[in-house]
Amino acid sequence: MTALSKTDGGEKTPSTTDALNDADAPGRDKGGARHARAHEDESTWKAVAVLASIGVLILATACATSPQTVTIRTPIWSVWLELGAALGLGVCLNVLLAARCWSRKPPAVVALGGLLLVIPYTLPLRGIAASGLALVNFIGVWKSLDVLAGTSPPALQSAGFPSFVAHFASPVEYQLDARSAVVARPGLWRAELWELTQICASLSLVLSVHGALSAHTLAPILAPTAVAALTLYAEVWMIYLFLRVLTGAFSTLLALCGFAPRTMWRAPLLTSTSVADFWGRRCTSLTLTLTQP
Numbered sequence: 001m002t003a004l005s006k007t008d009g010g011e012k013t014p015s016t017t018d019a020l021n022d023a024d025a026p027g028r029d030k031g032g033a034r035h036a037r038a039h040e041d042e043s044t045w046k047a048v049a050v051l052a053s054i055g056v057l058i059l060a061t062a063c064a065t066s067p068q069t070v071t072i073r074t075p076i077w078s079v080w081l082e083l084g085a086a087l088g089l090g091v092c093l094n095v096l097l098a099a100r101c102w103s104r105k106p107p108a109v110v111a112l113g114g115l116l117l118v119i120p121y122t123l124p125l126r127g128i129a130a131s132g133l134a135l136v137n138f139i140g141v142w143k144s145l146d147v148l149a150g151t152s153p154p155a156l157q158s159a160g161f162p163s164f165v166a167h168f169a170s171p172v173e174y175q176l177d178a179r180s181a182v183v184a185r186p187g188l189w190r191a192e193l194w195e196l197t198q199i200c201a202s203l204s205l206v207l208s209v210h211g212a213l214s215a216h217t218l219a220p221i222l223a224p225t226a227v228a229a230l231t232l233y234a235e236v237w238m239i240y241l242f243l244r245v246l247t248g249a250f251s252t253l254l255a256l257c258g259f260a261p262r263t264m265w266r267a268p269l270l271t272s273t274s275v276a277d278f279w280g281r282r283c284t285s286l287t288l289t290l291t292q293p
Helices: 030-064 077-102 106-121 127-148 154-158 161-169 188-214 224-256 275-280
Strands: 004-006 012-014
Touching: 077 106, 077 127, 077 161, 106 127, 127 161, 154 161, 188 224
Parallel strands: none
Antiparallel strands: 004 012
16 A cells, blocks of 8 residues: 655645555556565575585585585474474464454453554563564564554455455555455465575575584684674674564465565565665565644
8 A cells, every 4th residue: 555645735645655565566657666575585595606606615625625514404303393382372362453453442452452462572482482472472563552542554444255355464564555464475475485485595504604614614714703793794684684584484374365465575684775764665565654734
């Protein structure tokens, strides 16, 4: 949707919301959206190429300086299973919250929302699972307050209860037109799944590079400051790619259910020009409506 603001003459004009946030909105020229997506993919794979080059350098160094070894690291499956269970719990709790919001019972919504914010800190979950549950629950509570305040999209109410529940169940939002949810194009779920697979492979690569750097594999050929800088660079990408995996999984599920997910990431690490650009335009698909009196 395009955010609007009121001018002194009473006419509605586009607000200061950046056009990138609405590039995938219905009715908007798709050429700009395709260009932005292509630029994002190009920028992302340039960064992955840098990490791949570092990986090749580590491998070459390990082969030349025995008894060094290099291990290809993948995410620990027990951790991912625990994370999946935690996110599943968060989805179920948000579905209950959606039902309370749909029935228009503010006291029940506030009480249940408070419970959702506390639950992640009372369960015996490891750090990443607890953080994932806390994030999903926080987004659900935020959406519930958005509905209670009347600032949620009007189409969210008219789209029906299943779409309303999907809005709460997924931290990734789907596209809306004037009255309903936009239907995903055929085969979108396969494209989302393929992208998710690539991101998982990239995360494994970054974990491997970070592990080799932490083991000082490059110490014989690089200065300690250079190794420290590369380690920090890998850690930043570990966080980013983990979030990409999280949102990519929900985008794939939305597409499987027939919804068209909104774009969540627009190459924030490589194309941002300021802090506002990083958080306001490239890290989420949310828009901000500025209304002037």
